[in-house]
Structures are given as C-alpha cells and as structure tokens.
Amino acid sequence: MSPEQVAQELIRFMKADPERSYKVTIGTDSELYNKTEADFVTAIVVHRVGNGGRYFWRRVELKNFYTLRDRILKEVIVSLDTAKIVLNHLRELEAPPFDFEIHVDVGENGESRKMIQELVGIIRAHDFEAKTKPESYAASSVADRYA
Numbered sequence: 001m002s003p004e005q006v007a008q009e010l011i012r013f014m015k016a017d018p019e020r021s022y023k024v025t026i027g028t029d030s031e032l033y034n035k036t037e038a039d040f041v042t043a044i045v046v047h048r049v050g051n052g053g054r055y056f057w058r059r060v061e062l063k064n065f066y067t068l069r070d071r072i073l074k075e076v077i078v079s080l081d082t083a084k085i086v087l088n089h090l091r092e093l094e095a096p097p098f099d100f101e102i103h104v105d106v107g108e109n110g111e112s113r114k115m116i117q118e119l120v121g122i123i124r125a126h127d128f129e130a131k132t133k134p135e136s137y138a139a140s141s142v143a144d145r146y147a
Contacts, residue, residue, distance in 0.1 A: 001056065003082075003085045003086055003089055004089045004093075006044055006056050006086060006089075007086055007089035007090050007092075007093055007095070008089075008093060009054070009056070010024060010044070010046045010054075010086075010090065010095065011090065011093055011094075011095045011096070013046050013048070013054050014046065014048075014095065014096045014098065015096060017048060017051070018096060020048045020049060020050070020051060021049045021097075021098075021099070022046060022047065022048060022049065022096070022097075022098040022099070023046075023047045023049060023098060023099045023100070023101065024044070024045070024046050024047075024086075024090075024098050024099070024100050024101075025043075025044075025045045025047065025100070025101045025102070025103050025131075025137070025138040026042065026043070026044050026045075026079050026082050026083045026086065026101075026102055026103065026138060027042070027043050027045075027079060027102065027103030027104065027105065027136055027137075027138030027139025027140070027142065027143050028040055028041065028042040028043075028075040028076070028078045028079045028082075028105070028139055028143055029041055029043075029075065029105045029139050029140065029143035029144045029147040030065075030071050030072075030074070030075055030147055031147040032065065032071065036063060036064055036065055036066060037061065037062070037063045037065070038061070038062055038063075038065050038071055038074075039059055039060075039061055039147055040059065040060050040061075040062055040074065040075065040078055040147075041057055041058070041059045041143040041144075041146040041147040042057065042058050042060075042078055042079060042082050042143060043055050043056070043057045043138045043139070043142035043143040043146075044056045044057070044082065044086060044138075045137070045138045045142055046098075055138075055142050057142065057143060057146050058082075059146060059147075060078075062074065068111055068112060069115065072104075072105070072106060072112055072115055072119070073115075073119070075104070075105060075139070076102075076104060076119050076122055076123065079102050079103075079104075079123075079139075080102065080122075080123065080126055080128070083100075083102055083126075083128060087100065099129075100128065100129065101128070101129045101130070101131050101138075102123050102128045102129070102130050102131070103130075103131050103132075103135075103136035103137065103138035103139040103140070104116075104119050104120070104123070104130060104131070104132050104136055104139055105133070105136060105139035105140045105143070105144065106119060106132050106133065106136075107132055107133025107134065107136075107140075108133070109133075116132055119132075120132065
C-alpha cells in the first residue's frame with residue numbers, strides 16, 4: 001500500500017467509531033544479518049483506545065551498519081521519515097483528532113540504554129512525542145514481530 005492508502009485506512013478505522021479516542025504510533029525495529037546488512041521493519045499502528053487497533057508494516061533491507069548505535073539511529077530516522085509522510089497525508093485527508101507518538105526500541109536494560117536521551121531528544125526536536133520500552137509497543141512488539 002502507498003502511504004496515502006495507509007492514511008486512508010487509518011482514517012476509515014477512526015471514523016468507524018468516532019466516539020472513541022485514537023492514538024497513531026510509528027516505530028521501527030531492525031535485525032542484523034551478514035554482519036553489516038539489516039532488515040528494517042516499520043510499523044504504523046492506530047489504536048482505538050480501550051478497544052483494539054490495526055497496524056500496517058513495511059520492510060526494507062539496508063547495508064553498511066557496523067555498530068548497534070548506527071542501526072538504532074537509523075531506526076529512529078526511518079520512523080521520523082515515515083511519520084512526516086503519513087502525517088502529511090492524514091492532514092490532507094482531514095483525519096479525525098488523534099494523539100501521535102514515535103516508539104523507539106530502546107529501554108533501561110541492554111546496551112542501547114546509553115542512547116535513550118539522545119534518541120528521545122532527536123524525536124522531540126522534530127516536535128513529536130517519544131516512547132521507549134516498555135511503552136514502545138509499535139517498535140518493540142509490532143515491528144519486532146516482522147524484523
């Protein structure tokens with residue numbers, strides 16, 4: 001599906017029960033293979049708060065990742081790029097009100113914990129709300145399932 005088609009489906013889902021509140025989240029997870037190549041999976045989730053949700057995902061293969069830091073930074077950049085495109089379509093198509101977050105697959109445990117402040121800062125600098133583990137379900141649960 002194109003980004004515009006995804007936005008149309010998100011809107012259709014939200015308009016199906018307009019009395020509910022909605023949260024749209026975007027998160028990316030990656031899996032390293034062949035030492036420097038990685039699969040990046042980005043999930044776009046629309047959550048009907050208190051009553052389920054729907055998600056869409058996309059996988060891309062990228063090369064030249066030599067450190068965990070490079071890969072996690074790229075996850076955030078992919079999520080930010082996706083967010084800008086999808087949110088632009090949602091605005092153009094006059095989506096109902098919703099909250100929006102970018103989910104990052106980092107938490108207080110593991111090697112990536114050193115990057116939390118930096119990654120959250122990058123996302124906030126783009127004027128988005130950031131969530132990390134255990135609240136980052138779009139990245140750490142949905143995208144992770146397909147990475």
